[in-house]
Amino acid sequence: MENKKFRVKAILLDLDGTIVDSRRAYLEAAKTAFAAVGQKTVDVNIVTEIPKRIEQNLPINDLLNGIRTKEFLEVYLKAYYHATTERSRPMPNISETLKRLSEKAKLALITMRHVPKVRVVEELERFDLARYFQHVVTALDTQYPKPSPEALIHCAERMSVQMRDCLVVGDSVIDIRAGKNAKTKTVGVLSGIFSLVELEAEKPDLILESVNRLPDFLV
16 A cells, blocks of 8 residues: 555545544533433543444444433534534644645535534634635535535535546545445545544545645545
């Protein structure tokens, strides 16, 4: 894989775990949700397992010790979207990386956050990253979230690029599945909450430690 080189016209990037570090937001959301249902302590081992399962639409009942899932999720998701505003931080050296990538291809951002696009753009502007993206799509902008290819196809159309000329980059198995469903090239990054084993199982074209290494793999 280390010899892999991509020639692309557009790069479709995930947000959490790829462009920004959201681990503190996941922890804050878990603490808030468990406290709301009377549980003061949080098992750190499930802090990242919860968002992993939510993202894949998998049950979390076994993680909640009898807590009603619907009640927990209502508080958790609200707390998470609020926490990202204060707790998320840009990945190290991400501005320079995005600058280098934008010199080689058009960039778009696709996130599964159920928030208005303006919220995500404001977050990117706070980190001085919005200028690199030609298009931003959130879960509210599409009928079907990743792993559906809908958001990816939408971005490609808006940027007048064919799917075969796109590269999807993300830390999640869902990102890789979405890219494959859209018939794009795919790169997994290990800067998020998914492990090497989990990403390898999805068979992306390339797995990197972080998106910072990606410019070296573009022609």
